[in-house]
Amino acid sequence: MARISNTPSNRPEVIQLLIDGVDRYNPDNVSILEEYLASQCTNRECDAMANLAILKLYQFNNHLINDQVVNNILVKALTTLPEPDFNLCLYMLSEQMANEEAVMRLVKLQDLLEQCRYADFWKTYESDDYFKELTAEVLGFEDSIRANIANAVSMSFQSIEVPNLSSYLNLKDAALSEFIKAQGWTESSNTVTIPVNKDNEAKTTVLVENIKFE
């Protein structure tokens, strides 16, 4: 999961300089950032700060706005949940842009994901081809979403019934079993066991005050 707080290790030097300096305000540089976004879409990475820089240029220069780019940025932000990237992008959009059909649809998807209503998310996503169109340019969209869902599940559950898991991941039978194995979980009868990690074990701890006498 890419975090805004950590710089992606493969951010090119030229982008780093662009973001750090005043060149980021130069409207002529928008194409460099847009190309970088396109490469993020194909190689499945996410550089939130660079994408926010594009939105900032759009904010100041309305004539540069490219709807497709905005959509891709938002879709990319969906893949990094639970990071707040999606909301940060929304704050940078003007009201007009935010009321576009595409954006509102993506907000609906985000809403479902944030509420962990994964079953509903897949239902909505599959119900309309429009969504598949929106996310077409971002390769590996579904995989990233599944990875996030798997993360949420492994944080909360030590064991979960197969039907529930299947609805969360929108995978069945063979595909589901493969996924389970890939995550390092074990399947037996009708439940999947998730190995204990630091998030899903409920341990009582007592915090004791540490007073030293000197």
Next chain:
Amino acid sequence: MNYEEEIDIGAEVDLVVSAYPVEDDVLEEELLAADQTTQQYQEVQIPEVVKKFILYFHRNVLENNVNELHSIYEGSFNKLTEKFYAKESWPDPEAISPLVNDDQVFLTLYRELYYRHIYSRLTPTIEHRFHSYENYCDLFNYILNSEGPVNLELPNQWLWDIIDEFIYQFQSFSNYRNRLKNKTEEELALLRDNSQIWSCYSVLNVLYSLIQKSRITEQLLVSKNGGDMLEAAGEYGSRPLYKMLGYFSIVGLLRVHCLLGDFTLALKMMDNIELNKKQALFARVTACHVTTYYYVGFAYMMLRRYADAIKAFSHILVFINRTKQYHTRSYQHDQINKKADQMYALLAMCVTLCPTRLDENIHSQLREKYAEQSNKLSRPDEAIQVFEELFQFACPKFISPNGPNFDDPEVLNRAPFEPIQHYTKIFSSDVQHSILLPTLRSYLKLYSTMGNAKLASFLDIDPQQLRTLLMVAKIRSRQTKWVEGTLLEGELQSTSDLDFCLKEDMIHVSESKVGRRYGDWFLRNINKFQDILGGLELTANTA
């Protein structure tokens, strides 16, 4: 996890105390004398007292007497404002120009005060706004584009106020520009033809130029990592005027980016300023200090890093509480109190979204001011409305970077775009996801294990919904928290003392308890005991 951190602000309190200006007795006498001649005061004439003041002021500006200027600026100017100009503007700059031999530099500075006074006590007209902008351009042009650094020195408080007011007028103009409904034809024409006045780019340009000219970034790096300060500062940066303007511009940018909705960039601006450093430069001017923490806290809140936001707000609120007695006499008293109230509101929201132990004083103040709202925030049916109210009260006055599109023939009929509504909507829908969490927590606290179906019936939702709610709770309890490095960095940590896991249909809850804290109790009782002993000895001696 939630140790109360020592908020050590001793050094910062000292700065406030030492900066308090000295009373100006001479002015007091003159004002008394002026009282006796008020019958002769005519509207057109400038009172003698004011004339003398302007001459005295001018002389000190020429001589770069920073200490005198500080007391003139903080004390005398405000007293004269109260006395003569509480409801009208100061004398026109043209009127006082002969008094100061047409000194353009002084007049530019005077105009800065003149317009600032209009903004705060009266309502500025569009001409005032335009002229004030041009005056700022003159001032910054003089500072940045003269041949070589200018030989001017002003008190830090004034330098901060210049930057602060500059951004404030920018914000005020953006809001003014958006509301087209009740404007005259003339005003609309002026707005349409002068889109470069108070434009986003020009404001940002000023702030970035001040930073570059003063090489404040290099200076901050040197003071952090060592090196040759003089070399880093360069010709301009080694002069206090430039250095402080550059420094205040960084805080200025933090503010502007928040106003425009770019919270990550706002925090990035503070990359080279260490917040926890003793004797940090921003602590020299209280208003700057408060502003910095307010915007840092707010940006963290929008990034959903509630734990970090709480820390920032707590720090500055403790500071404001401890230095209360010094603020009552400064004219910024009202401003600082208002910001404090806003921060309490934000704190109330953050604490609901991320329950944390607060410092005792802060907690009691919070309960005093926002008891009712805090309670409502935990109740699912009333919470959203209170969140929105508090958010709108406490948030900065957001602006949109561009004015209305005058090419659009319908522009006069459209409702103005209010950024604050847009942000409230996003914030509110985000908060919506956490609405049931306080109730869930209260139930989880009661049990160590519970069946999914049973808890679902308590909460009046079905088991599937409960499972999703539990996942939300789990995810929300893990936040990025600042550990070290720049403000944007951080590690994912748990911020809740309540933890749980699901084994198929059973929920296992664990709570991290804080062991009995005996240190504080012992200290307090030891002190009490010593007092009693002291009292006993006293009575023994006198008996």
